[in-house]
Amino acid sequence: MELDSLYQEVIFEHYRRPLNKALKPNPTIQVRHTNTSCGDEITLNLHTDGKKIIEVSWDGIGCSISQAGTSVVSDLVIGRQIDEVLQIIEAFQAMILSKGSDSGDEKLIGDGVAFAGVSKFPARVKCALLGWMATKDAILQARCSDGEGK
Amino acid sequence: MELDSLYQEVIFEHYRRPLNKALKPNPTIQVRHTNTSCGDEITLNLHTDGKKIIEVSWDGIGCSISQAGTSVVSDLVIGRQIDEVLQIIEAFQAMILSKGSDSGDEKLIGDGVAFAGVSKFPARVKCALLGWMATKDAILQARCSDGEGK
């Protein structure tokens, strides 16, 4: 049944028990992203030393796909080098925009592969990307503000 | 041939030798009417004593239908009572908007009946009406300004 291919068990696990959902104080940068077509919104706090992601924490309301997605990405990137994280995000993005042709590299995107089915539902792609794009945005903003990026 | 049914000989006669085409000075009222879709324009001078049409004179450029129409109406109304003239104009209007079903009452509208064929060409109705509507407008304006109308 196709609904199960969208709603993988892993997604529900993250939705029921989201990781890093509670904003940690004093972030390097805070971003707020909205899915303008449905109103779902997340706030995401990023702690970074400019090279590494020290902490990602978040809060918000949304559907299972957007909530689970944010949980997955936050868990995946904490403790990693920024360049590596941007690569991971790019890989996830490629999968989610592939319309089903890219099933994702688990070594790279971890639980992110559970979202492979979402790529067949274009209207949900934005939900799946919400937390990922917020993370990317936060990283790029942090980079800019501390003069690391050009 | 249908073209002849539009371009009655009478129309060409009025077109070639238009009546009352040369503005007479000191009119009771002057109006200027334009066919906004083609740019044709006439200026019409009306002399009236409030009851009777004393003089109608006009100038302008336009197609055979609009020029002939203005010639016909000017010739028809000079010397008549205003109420009668309004009736004549109404009769002409009814014919020209009838899409071919009303061939016109020659006793009432005189040479105006030559325009019966025009009513089958909706895009030319405005041309045929140009001078008639200018005359009507002038009469109504004159009425207003001398307090005759309510």
Add this chain to the structure above:
Amino acid sequence: MRNTPRRKRYLVSRLNLSAIKAEFPILRREIRGKNRLIYLDSGATSQKPNSVMAAERDFYENHNAAVHRGAYQLAEEATELYEGARAKVAGFINADIDEVIFTKSATESINTIAYSLGSAKAGTRFHIRAGDRIVVSEMEHHANLIPWQELASRTGAELVWFKVSEEGRLDTSNIDELINERTKVVALTHQSNVLGTIVPLDQITAKAHSVGALFVLDACQSVPHYKVDAKALMVDFIAFSGHKMLGPTGVGILWGKKDLLDEMPPFLTGGSMIETVTMEGATYLDAPKRFEAGVPNMAQAIGLGAAVEYLNALGLDDIHAHEVELTKRALEGLQSITGLSIIGPKDLEMRGGVVSFAVQGIHPHDLGQALDQYGIAVRTGHHCAWPLMRRFKTIATTRASFYLYNDFDDIEALIDGVERARKYFQSR
């Protein structure tokens, strides 16, 4: 799909549903495999009967030419069809022909009024200035809210609004405070696209006129479903969209009182709306041409004319009665589901065929996704009424909206589908 006898208890519709369904080819679509399409999103856009598609095609195949400009036979025919469509729409809302303006959408219709008023010169009756007031409500669609916010911000006028009660009704308790001598415009929806609430207008239009304000009615959700009489309503402007009333996309209507339209500054300017033009300036024709610059959406207007004829043939009263019955069953059936709550009136009093609801613990997006899997198309999200969502302390609802091609089976499918989705998500 469950097949209980309970639907038999409901009124047999005066509409011949099987004949109607046959006229809407899209209803034969299969969704996500072999599911019959159960289309419950007519509040967003309606489906199109064969006659509408045929009217557009006939125009293109036999009469296509620029209206009002050409003097050749095709152009004459095109003009007659286009103006004929205007006459049909005018008849449909009991308006004079010259009061009906074809726009591209209700959104454009409302913007037309807002921009036109915004262009009115100081000293004219339409001029809006700092200190003036514009009144809307908390249940407006963004299309009847943001144009007024922008007009207010351009002119310095103040935007104020009616609140919405817990039951989803317009709260008019402070009407005398909201509509006062400074009020220039009152812009309200006729029926909420989220709640289904029909707004009683008499008191508000009377009050608006008593202070000399213009009344703008957003009739997107009413004109397609029940009789709206432009003359009886005592409003000044009405906006609605063709695509929500069986018509093509790309055509909307602005109705306005002729004397107002003729006096107001034009909005879009260009060809076919001018009286004379020099390099220095232009003068403009009266309505409707004044507000129809350029080669118009001819095929779409003509398609809308065919839609109006289709609606007339069925009869708006029967359509409305049918939709009330569908709504009655939907309200009853949905409320029997554990954890489901209706957002909007729960009774049928002054209420159209739009039902918004929430199911505890299930985000509307997820619910809508499951329903889609069963072939049921509903709308989820803020429905372009974000402030109303905030009013009800939510960010989104699930909305089912009905039209003349929906039958009781569709409603049962919705009720069953929501129950099934609830169990699916609960079990995970």
Add this chain to the structure above:
Amino acid sequence: MRNTPRRKRYLVSRLNLSAIKAEFPILRREIRGKNRLIYLDSGATSQKPNSVMAAERDFYENHNAAVHRGAYQLAEEATELYEGARAKVAGFINADIDEVIFTKSATESINTIAYSLGSAKAGTRFHIRAGDRIVVSEMEHHANLIPWQELASRTGAELVWFKVSEEGRLDTSNIDELINERTKVVALTHQSNVLGTIVPLDQITAKAHSVGALFVLDACQSVPHYKVDAKALMVDFIAFSGHKMLGPTGVGILWGKKDLLDEMPPFLTGGSMIETVTMEGATYLDAPKRFEAGVPNMAQAIGLGAAVEYLNALGLDDIHAHEVELTKRALEGLQSITGLSIIGPKDLEMRGGVVSFAVQGIHPHDLGQALDQYGIAVRTGHHCAWPLMRRFKTIATTRASFYLYNDFDDIEALIDGVERARKYFQSR
């Protein structure tokens, strides 16, 4: 109809005319009795091939739903088709996808820019104020003249214009006087809809940019007929209409540079163009959504996508070459008629397939009427370019305009028809 061998002297077109004509059902119409339709008014609006009508119908029959809003299968399909059409149009003019905005018409496209600039706050780069300059030309269509007159009158800016030479070319001799440091906008037509003149842009765009002015191109008469490359042209905005390029009525295009569009104030406001909305105010999405408020003209955009595919399949270069040959024969044949004079360039240099002319002693309305009687549809009047008529000291011309479905027989019929009409009116 005369059947001389003279047309054999002309180039055989690279287009397969009989195959093309078969795709346009309206060309089988009979006019005023048994005359074959000879449609020579494509400058006003073009006819539609089967594939365009089929694309619209397929949308309504299989995929119709509100784009960007619904999460169900139909809505996903509709969104993909609609955005696919945007991609096709973008490819057609070598633009980025997000730079292509669907409007209802070129008229709306141009008004969009004019109103958006007019709403720009003081201090922003788009703000226009008293003393600023807007530059147009004497050969503009009303759609690219009146919106700028109105913008000038709302802001206090000054409207100035390029003149037109006796040969019907843009007179750029005073360019340095017209375009100076105060100039904020230069809005010009790419090809005159009356004269057929193609305006050489390089010098003017360079000058405009050197003073920091925005350049708006009215490409209504160029995009349908030959390759227009948005990136190569060095302009900031391009406006054109779908209905003149085989597409449905009710859809136009506004192309703009992304960084400009994203910064400019929105024009029409409402649903689907917002980022967030409260009762107090709203924030807006980037282009293209920023400029597409409301449920869009979905079927029309999709039909336009099919039109673009049809044009691509034939090839714009071959289409243009074909039209040049038609124009060559028309110019030659018409000028052999006693008392006929061409208004506009008499050579083929920088000239499109639009030919305006006057016949001594015969009013264009009468001439057009006679031609219609023979089945020939031409346009007569001021062609929404009233100031240009004045420039040529006339009130109206007769205009024949050609497109890919016209063949040499059509041109011969025109030449014969004018001669026949001349004799008819002379004999009366």
